[in-house]
Amino acid sequence: MSSGNGQQPAGGGEAAPPEQLALIREAVRKAKEPRAKPRTWRGAELAGEMPVARVLVDKGVLHLDRYFDYAVPKELDAVAKPGVRVRVRFGAGGRSVREGRREGGGLIDGFLVERIAESDYTGPLAALAQVVSPEPVLTPELLSLARAVADRYAGSIADVLQLAVPPRHAKAEATETGAPLPPPPAPAPGSWQRYSRGPEFLRSLASGGAPRAVWTALPGPQWAEEIARAVQATLASGRGALVVVPAGRAAARVDAALRELLGEGLHAVLTADAGQERRYREWLAVLRGTVRAVVGTRAAMFAPVRDLGLVVVWDDGDASHSDDNAPFPHVREVLELRATRDKCAFLLGSRGCTVEAAQLVESGWAAALVADREQVRAAAPLVRTVGDGDLARDEAARAARLPTLAWEVIRDGLRQGPVLVQVPRRGYVPRLACARCRAPARCRHCAGPLAAQEAGELCCGWCGQPESAWHCPECGAFRLRAQVVGARRTAEELGRAFPAVPVRTSGREQVLDTVPGTPALVVSTPGAEPVAEGGYTAAVLLDAWAMLGRPDLRAGEEALRRWIGAAALVRPQPAGGTVVVVAEPTLRPVQALVRWDPVGHAVRELAERAELGFPPVSRMAAVTGPVGAVTEFLGGVRLPQDAEVLGPVPVSGGVGAQARGVAPALPGERALVRVPPGSGAVLASVLKAAVAARMARGAREAVRIRIDPLDIG
Secondary structure, three states: OOOOOOOOOOOOOOOOOHHHHHHHHHHHHHHOOOOOOOOOOOOOOEOOOOOEEEEEEOOOOHHHOOOEEEEOEHHHOOOOOOOOEEEEEEOOOOOOEEOOEEOOOEEEEEEEEEEEOOOOOOOOOOEOOEEEEOOOOOOHHHHHHHHHHHHHOOOOHHHHHHHHOOOOOHHHHOOOOOOOOOOOOOOOOHHHHHOOOHHHHHHHHHOOOOOEEEEEOOOOOOHHHHHHHHHHHHHHOOOEEEEEOOOHHHHHHHHHHHHHHHOOOOEEEEOHHHOHHHHHHHHHHHHOOOOOEEEEOHHHHHOOOOOEEEEEEEOOOOHHHEOOOOOOOEHHHHHHHHHHHHOOEEEEEEOOOOHHHHHHHHOOOOEEEOOOHHHHHHHOOEEEEOOHHHHHHOOOOOOOOOOHHHHHHHHHHOOOOOEEEEOOOOOOEOEEEEOOOOOEOEOOOOOOEEEEOOOOOEEEOOOOOEEOOOOOOOOOOOOEEEEEOOHHHHHHHHHHHOOOOOEEEEOOOOOOOEEOOOOOEEEEOOOOOOEEOOOEOEEEEOOHHHHHOOOOOOHHHHHHHHHHHHHOOEOOHHHOOEEEEOOOOOOHHHHHHHHOOHHHHHHHHHHHHHHHOOOOOOEEEEEEEEOOHHHHHHHOOOOOOOOEEEEEEEOOOOHHHHHHOOOOOOOEEEEEEEEOHHHHHHHHHHHHHHHHHHHHOOOOOOOEEEEOOOOOO
């Protein structure tokens, strides 16, 4: 130890300088003063006004879907504003109380919803542990929207806010966003003139109107520019606009169109691949009102756009618009809700037409925005099928994977430019079956589907175990055949058939955005088709039966949407564009493709579903859980009187396969609860209350609720 009279300290070290000793004494003196401990604030004085904070904790469980009251320390009074992120202690119970303040529990995140003068809770309150950031990210409008979405989908508001508010990034939050730019002038109609009511729709937006339209876009790349013009018209009226697309590639095209029309600084792009810092910086620019136009993917449906004047959803039939996280909201439904609440314009656009879109028009909620038949014939390619005439010239056409007609179209198209080949599955040979009895080839270990690798080995698609000595358990045969041939195998076969041209593949492993306009074969899975410069000269849609044969209510609608999405990339018929679909020509989706009439197909599908009582004419909830748990759960729920329970039935692949898309660990079952449209809110409410009560009792077997599921079998 050292002394202050100049003596050497023990050990021979040098004496500390007087300045350092003074600092040490000052630190010791301050340490003796009583201070509130961090995060517990024991003994700290509370705020003089509004000393209670109502907090929404980040616990996405239904029985805790409410606000909790916390005391506000005086030191946090200035920054504890409604909407800020906070940290609180949660789960201590009423046992850990010291000096009139509840302590203990784990630290969790939350949002400060409001400040009040007095709590309804009569016991001691825990104090706010920390204000994470003074930025008010939860606006009253966003909180109200999150509550409405949670109620509609029988979920918790905390789960909705996890989807709506991006994670904080301190560097992005510290960046100044600047002042908003003046609104642009109203745009010219441009390619909207191809639609009978297109210019009228733009004029209504520019004048501050709130039209609602279901837009069937013509083939070609102009759809992105047309959306950009609608956004510009809305900005010209002094209002904001929100555009939600299914994937980053589509967002990039709309972004490029907006930059060309508006320049820089008038819109933000909210996509997951932008990175956390950039995405949060763009989101804050929207929140602070610096920009009033947003283009983004699924999570952007909650973007806090000020003075919202237009919401746009593109390609609402894409499964990416339905969130995979609870409470599983759909972009179309959320934007319909925002259009109704904010009294703003609504535009649902797609090259095809879903049954839900057709219902919006039939109910009168939205108007149809379509082109006349002359414009459709001028923009669409020629669509041919393998019909009776082709069968007469090619007896093997019905069974062959590449009939003579398709081969001839590919050959002729390659003389002028690139040709697109759509294959329903990725990989080499994704599905195999017995060559004699056609029974699916299954793994001996887990009963998963066997698939062929490029080297020729067999491998299970679930557990990954190799299979070297397969034989059919049904008939004893040892030979296999391909049920569905994948994209890589198709590319290999086409490369041998057309060795003089390059073959490119686009799928899950590598998705191409664009390809040059030179002759080439482009083999793609549905949804991954790249855009060709100048358009494809031809397209061949292979194995159409694989999409039509899915055991799902939406199989025909989804197949037509995929086909139209690929065919729309082909040059128009006057320019020589041709599409060949290898499918039975008498099927309704095939006929709709030939006539290029997705609206007519959707209207007929809607009429059939109305007769059968299936969505969207009715509201439906899927209740999924382990065997026995679903029946027990539904037995304790007081369902609406007009509710009808279908099932339960075993879930294909089990509960794990439904939730994560992998081999399941436990067998499961699912029941469907159907009610008329007017009882949908009541159904969601009673199911949510029943799940909350079950969780509060500590039930081990989880039961999952999904309102209006996409896949009902």
